[in-house]
Amino acid sequence: MSYKVLIIEDEPAIARVLELKLRQLGIDTTLTNDGSVALDIIKTQDFDCILLDLILPGVDGFSILEAIRQKSQSAKVIIMTNLGQPEDKARVEKLGVTAYYIKSEVSISQLSEFIKNTLVT
Amino acid sequence: MKNTKKYKKTPIKSAIFRVFTTLILIFTALLYLMIAVLIYLQYSGEISMIYTEGATHFLLSIVLGVFILGWFFAYSLYIGIIKPVYDTFSIIVESVDELVNQEHIDRDQVIYLNEFVKNSLEQLNKSSLTQKMNITLNTESYIKKLSELIKQNEELTDSKQELSLIVNQLEEQKDLLELEKAKTNSIIDSLPNGLLVVSKDGNIFLVNQEVEKLLNINQNDLLGKFIYNILPEIQYDQIESNDKVNNVNSFNYVSKDKKKNITIETTHRYIRLNNDILGSVYILRDTTKEMETDRAQKEFISLASHQLRTPITSIKWNSESILSNKNIDLDIKASVNDIYQEGVRMEKLVNSLLHLSRIDLGKIEFNIKDIQLNIYIQDLLKTLKSEINAKNLSIEQDIVLSDTIQNDPVYLDIIITNILNNAIRYNNINGIIKIKVEKITGQEKILLAISDTGIGIPLSQQTQIFSRLFRADNAKSLQPDGNGLGLYVVKKLVESMQGNIWFDSKKNQGTTFFIELPIVIKL
Numbered sequence: 001m002s003y004k005v006l007i008i009e010d011e012p013a014i015a016r017v018l019e020l021k022l023r024q025l026g027i028d029t030t031l032t033n034d035g036s037v038a039l040d041i042i043k044t045q046d047f048d049c050i051l052l053d054l055i056l057p058g059v060d061g062f063s064i065l066e067a068i069r070q071k072s073q074s075a076k077v078i079i080m081t082n083l084g085q086p087e088d089k090a091r092v093e094k095l096g097v098t099a100y101y102i103k104s105e106v107s108i109s110q111l112s113e114f115i116k117n118t119l120v121t
Numbered sequence: 122m123k124n125t126k127k128y129k130k131t132p133i134k135s136a137i138f139r140v141f142t143t144l145i146l147i148f149t150a151l152l153y154l155m156i157a158v159l160i161y162l163q164y165s166g167e168i169s170m171i172y173t174e175g176a177t178h179f180l181l182s183i184v185l186g187v188f189i190l191g192w193f194f195a196y197s198l199y200i201g202i203i204k205p206v207y208d209t210f211s212i213i214v215e216s217v218d219e220l221v222n223q224e225h226i227d228r229d230q231v232i233y234l235n236e237f238v239k240n241s242l243e244q245l246n247k248s249s250l251t252q253k254m255n256i257t258l259n260t261e262s263y264i265k266k267l268s269e270l271i272k273q274n275e276e277l278t279d280s281k282q283e284l285s286l287i288v289n290q291l292e293e294q295k296d297l298l299e300l301e302k303a304k305t306n307s308i309i310d311s312l313p314n315g316l317l318v319v320s321k322d323g324n325i326f327l328v329n330q331e332v333e334k335l336l337n338i339n340q341n342d343l344l345g346k347f348i349y350n351i352l353p354e355i356q357y358d359q360i361e362s363n364d365k366v367n368n369v370n371s372f373n374y375v376s377k378d379k380k381k382n383i384t385i386e387t388t389h390r391y392i393r394l395n396n397d398i399l400g401s402v403y404i405l406r407d408t409t410k411e412m413e414t415d416r417a418q419k420e421f422i423s424l425a426s427h428q429l430r431t432p433i434t435s436i437k438w439n440s441e442s443i444l445s446n447k448n449i450d451l452d453i454k455a456s457v458n459d460i461y462q463e464g465v466r467m468e469k470l471v472n473s474l475l476h477l478s479r480i481d482l483g484k485i486e487f488n489i490k491d492i493q494l495n496i497y498i499q500d501l502l503k504t505l506k507s508e509i510n511a512k513n514l515s516i517e518q519d520i521v522l523s524d525t526i527q528n529d530p531v532y533l534d535i536i537i538t539n540i541l542n543n544a545i546r547y548n549n550i551n552g553i554i555k556i557k558v559e560k561i562t563g564q565e566k567i568l569l570a571i572s573d574t575g576i577g578i579p580l581s582q583q584t585q586i587f588s589r590l591f592r593a594d595n596a597k598s599l600q601p602d603g604n605g606l607g608l609y610v611v612k613k614l615v616e617s618m619q620g621n622i623w624f625d626s627k628k629n630q631g632t633t634f635f636i637e638l639p640i641v642i643k644l
Contacts (some may be wrong), residue, residue, distance in 0.1 A: 013435040017442045055427055078219035084475065085423055086486050104430035104468045108438040109445070 002028045003048040003119045008038045008064065010056050014103065018051070021112045025036055027119070035059030039067055047075070048119050049098075054081040054088065065095050080111065108113070141199055150193030156183035164354070206383040209264065213238050234263065284357075315405030321398055323348045335385065335405055337376040355387055355403065371385075383409045388563045422478050429471045430444045437464040466602055473606040476535065477589075480528065480613040487529040487618070487642060494558055494567070495520045501538060508545050512552065522567060527641040532614050539607045540571045540634045546600050547632070548575035555633075566620075572633040578626040587612040595628070618642045 005022060006118050009015040010033040019029050030047070032038045035058035042046065042050075044066070050068060054061030068075050079092055079100045100120055101111060269587035276599055304615055306632045316364055319325050328343050336351070337341070347357060368389040375382045386408040392399045440461035444454060479485055502509070502516060508518065555572040576595045583617035585591045590605040597603070615622045619639055626632035 011431055011435065012432070015440060017438045021442065028556070077621075082427045082434065083423060084426050084472075085419070086432075086488060087419075090488075102430070103434040103469070104437065108441050 002026055004030070004046070005115065005119075006038070006045075006047040006050045007031045007051045007063070008035070008051065008056065008059070009033065010055075017108060018111075021108050022115065023039065024071055025112060027115070034078045035064055038064055042068055042071065049076040049078060049115060051078050051080055051115070054083050054092070062091060062095075065092055066096070069095050072112060078106070078115065078118065080106075139453065141195065142190070142201060144195040144198065147315075148188060148195065151190045151191065152184060157185070159184070164492060172180050189215070209261075210238065210353070213263065213267065213316065216271065219271075234267070238263070303315040307532050315404040316401075316406060317343075317348075318392070318400060319348045319403070320400045325351065326400070326577075327335045332405060335381075335383070335407055336374070337378065337381045343557075348594050352385075353389075355389075371412075383407050384412045416477075418482055422475060426471065430468070433471065435466045437461060437468065440464060470604050470606075473610055476610050477606060477615075480610065480617070485532070485614070485617050487532065490530055492528050492530055492533065493525050494522055494569075497533075498558070499557060501534070501541065505541065505545060509554075512545065512550050514548055514550060514552050514554055516564075517553060518557075520556065522558045522560055524560070524640065526567060528618065529642070532618070536611050536614050536636065539568070539611045540636070542571035542630075543607065543634075544571050544575070546603075547596055548573045560640070561637070566637055568639055569636040569638070570633055572631060574631040576634055577628040577630050578624070578641060579628050583624075583626065587622075 005027050007015060007018060007022075007029055008019065009031070012033070015033060017033055019031050022029050030041065030045070032041060033056075035056040038057070039055070039059055052064060052068075054062050056064070060078070065077060065079075068077055073096065076094075076098045077096075079097050080103050081088070082103050083089075084102050092100065099114060101114075167212045221256045226490070235642075308331045309327075312329055312331060314328070316329045317325060317332050318327035325343050325346050325348055328340055330340075332343065333340050338351070344353060352374070354374070356369065369386060370389065371384060371386045373382070374385045386406045388404040390402050392402055440457045443449060444461060449457075498518070498520065541554070541556075548554065552574040553572075554574075555570070556569040557568075557572075558564070559568055561568050576599060578593050579595060582591075582593045586593065587608050589609045591609075592603055592605045612622050615636055615638065619642065621637040622634065624632055624634045
């Protein structure tokens with residue numbers, strides 16, 4: 001059985017290549033580019049890992065993370081954002097995240113490698 | 122004073138003249154008696170029977186002699202006893218009068234003396250001649266006593282003068298002090314920031330005009346009030362916190378009449394005298410505008426970073442994805458690789474600009490963690506492996522530091538990566554990079570030295586090397602894609618960590634950068 005990963009990312013060019021990369025690794029992906037839709041998906045489905053962008057249309061990533069934490073304290077959430085401000089990082093780390101990546105600073109191979117490792121542990 | 126007047130009217134004169142008049146009357150009476158007896162004897166003829174004319178003359182001479190002797194006796198009595206007694210008592214009365222009129226004298230003693238003199242006079246008026254003479258003798262000792270009293274009074278007068286001199290001096294000093302106080306008050310009131318001082322138990326005892334303005338509360342409604350009743354948000358604790366560091370606190374303040382709604386920043390320090398805490402001093406500042414500007418700038422940086430990084434991510438990830446495809450045409454691969462590298466370059470530029478804006482805003486917030494510098498350097502070298510290998514560089518390490526250091530991993534990484542990247546980029550093929558880390562003896566600091574054997578920095582351009590956007594000519598021709606921000610950012614970061622950075626370089630021989638950092642950065 002393959003791992004289920006939810007990608008919450010509104011930038012199509014980024015979301016598409018990430019989805020492609022994860023599928024190549026045999027990971028089952030669900031993609032949404034809207035915060036409100038993401039909230040609905042989280043309520044009804046369980047994932048092995050959630051990749052979460054912070055700036056999103058509808059509901060932002062911070063609120064989604066809060067919703068995830070209300071449902072489960074142990075769910076694996078990897079933040080992938082281009083917000084690099086220390087206060088943004090501190091805000092999500094308070095809620096508990098597996099990792100915080102600034103997208104422009106990480107290569108897709110590094111990120112996918114980390115996701116793979118997160119899933120198996 | 123009433124008593125003094127009464128004693129002044131003591132009937133000294135009448136007493137003396139009474140004695141004197143009585144004596145004269147006695148002798149006059151005696152004289153007339155003698156003459157009457159003589160006349161009677163003369164006319165009765167008895168005298169001629171008894172005495173001759175010569176005898177009559179003899180008798181008259183005797184009467185005259187008695188009369189003269191009587192007068193002489195009375196006169197002697199007046200000169201020898203009455204006049205001195207009169208003079209003495211006059212002096213006593215005058216002295217007593219003077220004494221009683223003066224201040225700073227033991228009045229009881231004088232009044233007692235006066236009473237005594239008065240009684241003595243009365244006694245003198247009534248007394249016999251012997252008693253009067255005794256009184257005269259005793260008077261001398263009273264005069265002596267009185268002169269002592271007068272002397273004491275003079276001394277007291279001197280002391281009084283000295284005292285009034287001291288009082289004058291004190292008043293002058295008081296005036297000076299009041300002037301100084303007025304000066305200090307005007308200085309305090311001229312302060313552009315609010316100054317508020319509380320006692321140890323938290324009661325406000327000094328505020329300047331700026332505080333009244335900031336809080337929109339009159340000074341009289343502030344003084345003596347408990348600080349928490351006025352500013353509940355202020356940091357106030359009686360526990361001795363680390364007061365070497367400024368206790369800065371920021372909060373929103375709304376005045377009772379709602380006319381003031383501002384952000385106040387307070388800086389708090391304890392007032393110490395020897396080892397006692399006397400109270401606390403607060404500097405209050407209206408930071409409303411700064412906070413708004415700060416918020417706007419932060420929002421701009423946040424937006425800029427997000428907006429710039431998103432297309433870079435897209436370029437990098439997609440080109441990387443294409444490059445990972447093994448079946449791709451080599452020409453296309455080369456082009457896509459260029460796109461990828463440009464993406465990396467843009468990403469670095471954006472990061473540098475973001476760091477720069479944070480530095481320029483003074484908004485570097487260190488997130489301090491324990492760092493094993495040795496492990497960190499080994500990890501860094503691993504990530505730079507491909508660049509090092511591309512130039513076939515050899516790395517020599519001399520890391521003598523067992524302890525962990527406390528620093529911000531993100532910013533420390535920017536510093537060391539920048540310097541190490543330069544050592545790689547501007548090194549020659551087959552060059553050497555030396556990394557040396559040691560603890561500076563006697564100081565809680567480390568010294569990091571990174572040397573290369575590369576192109577070096579031309580002497581004429583060495584002073585500009587840390588300038589913003591500056592690049593040395595030889596560096597520009599070797600690596601045209603640099604942005605000239607790296608060393609500027611590094612220097613600013615090192616300085617904000619209370620560290621130092623300098624270098625030693627010779628053109629075409631290489632450069633060594635020295636970075637001195639505290640083992641523990643203080644916030």
